[in-house]
Amino acid sequence: MGIRYNKITEKHQREIVLLKSFPCKYGKCSFCNYIEDNSLNEKEIDSVNFEVLKEITGEYGVLEVINSGSVFELTSGTLAEIKKIVKEKNIKTLYFEIYYGYIKRLDEIRKYFEGTEIRFRMGMETFDDDFRINVYNKNFRTDEETLKLMSKELYSVCLLVCTQGQTKEMIEKDIEKGLKYFKNITINIFIDNGTKVKRDGDLVKWFVNKYSYLMNDDRVELLIDNKDLGVFEQ
Template sequence: MGIRYNKITDKHQREIVLLKSFPCKYGKCSFCNYIEDNSLDEKEIDIVNMEALKKVTGEFEVLEVINSGSVFELTPKTLEEIKRIVIEKSIKVLYFEIYYGYIKRLKEIERYFPGVEIRFRMGVETFDNDFRVRVYNKNFIMKNEDIEKISKELFSVCLLVCVKGQTKEMIENDIKIALENFQGVTINIFINNGTVIERDDNLVKWFIKKYSYLTSDNKVELLLDNKDLGVFEQ
């Protein structure tokens, strides 16, 4: 049984909901077992999501919506309910996840929630194009000008670190690029999850020694465990 609602009360205070959605448009990332939460049953999706959204109080005026895909895979009824709650609870800031392929459609969401600050997050996982495509199976290339361009559209990016095949230099470079270009960075230390990607424990030890100071950096959310946000589906 999973947990679909939580409050983040330390850095970046907000409420967070993990919602069900239609299958991720891409759905081929080699490290992801998250898409098992997807469904084609619209009725079932909405029942689960209404239950989770009922718990939102609006106390921080900030709500983060995550789902196993992008905001564009949420059902119409779920989006309507989020909109209703945003108005009723006076929510000022909304976080949503998007996939790179949707980068040209962000204005649709901004128009749907007028008067609300929308903060889009995207999993780039790494800025090393070869590693992203070859190992993570995320099929998009970003040149420097692309990074600069999307930094104007996205609030934050997610990095996936400490997997076998990565080097210290790659991780250092990823963190440097993310901090220089984006207002927020989520860094996930990989946990073995039954996919083909494997955790590198030596890199984990090095990373924690070198980068544990990032826990006090206001731009960074450092997740030592993928359950650190308090929402997960088992």
């Protein structure tokens, strides 16, 4: 059994929930074993999620919702329940995840939760198009225009670092670009998870040595272990 509710008490204080959802619309990322948490059974999804959502206290006024996909794969029942809790618990800021294919639909969510600040995060993984497409199997390209659109629509992107095939230069560039375009970035150090993407131990040592100071940078959330947010499905 995993853990689906937690409080982040240090940097960027908030409550965080890991919810069940319909299958990720894309679902082809080569590093992701997360989609095993998806379901097609709406009743089952809602019954799990409603239990988790009961835990929310609203004490920080900030809630982050993650699910194995995008906010658009949550059921209408779950979204309605989140909306109700946001009102009841006086939540001012709400984080959701999206996949790139939804970038033009974000206003639907903003309208639905009118009166609450919505912050979208997206898995960019890397700004290196070839590596993203050919190694991570995440099939979109970014040019200057796209990055401008994304920096307007998204609060934050997630970067995946220290995988085999990556270079130090790629990682340095990714962090530089992430901080240039976005208010906030999350950096995940990859942990082997049974997928074909593998961790590069030497890069991890180099990275931790060079970048652990980012722990104190307000614009960065650095996850040394992907369980650092305290929610995960076993």
